[in-house]
Amino acid sequence: MSADSGEAGAGGARAPRSQLPVLCGTVLISEVLCLYFAGLTGFGLRPELLGFGAFIAVLSGIAVLLIAAVVLLPRRRGEHRPGILLGWIGQVLLLAMGIVMPAMIVIAVVFGTMWAVGVYWGRRIDREKTARGE
Numbered sequence: 001m002s003a004d005s006g007e008a009g010a011g012g013a014r015a016p017r018s019q020l021p022v023l024c025g026t027v028l029i030s031e032v033l034c035l036y037f038a039g040l041t042g043f044g045l046r047p048e049l050l051g052f053g054a055f056i057a058v059l060s061g062i063a064v065l066l067i068a069a070v071v072l073l074p075r076r077r078g079e080h081r082p083g084i085l086l087g088w089i090g091q092v093l094l095l096a097m098g099i100v101m102p103a104m105i106v107i108a109v110v111f112g113t114m115w116a117v118g119v120y121w122g123r124r125i126d127r128e129k130t131a132r133g134e
Contacts, residue, residue, distance in 0.1 A: 016077050049099065055101075
C-alpha cells in the first residue's frame with residue numbers, strides 16, 4: 001500500500017487528495033521568489049518610508065507567512081486548515097507594502113489574482129471530483 005493510495009489501512013479510508021496544494025502552493029512559492037527580487041530592488045531604490053533593514057524584515061515576515069500558508073494548505077478534500085486564510089493575509093500585506101514601494105502593488109495585484117484563481121479552481125476541481133465519486 002503506497003502513501004499516495006488514499007487509504008488509511010486498518011483505520012478506514014481517508015478522503016481523497018485535494019488539488020488546492022498543487023494550484024495554490026505553486027502561486028505562493030512563486031510569490032516568495034518574487035519577493036526575493038523585490039528585496040533586491042529595494043536595495044537599489046532605498047525606500048524612504050522604511051529603512052532598508054525594516055523593509056527586508058517586513059518582506060521576510062511576509063515570505064515566512066506565505067511559506068507557512070503553503071505548509072498549512074488542506075491536503076485532503078473537505079479538510080479545514082488555515083493555509084487559505086494565511087494566503088489571503090499575505091496577499092493583503094503585500095498590497096499594503098505598496099505604500100513603501102509602489103511597484104509592490106503590481107506584484108500584489110498579479111499574484112493576488114493568481115491566488116484567487118488558484119483557490120477558486122482548486123475548490124471547484126475538488127467539488128467536481130467528489131461529485132463524480134473519484
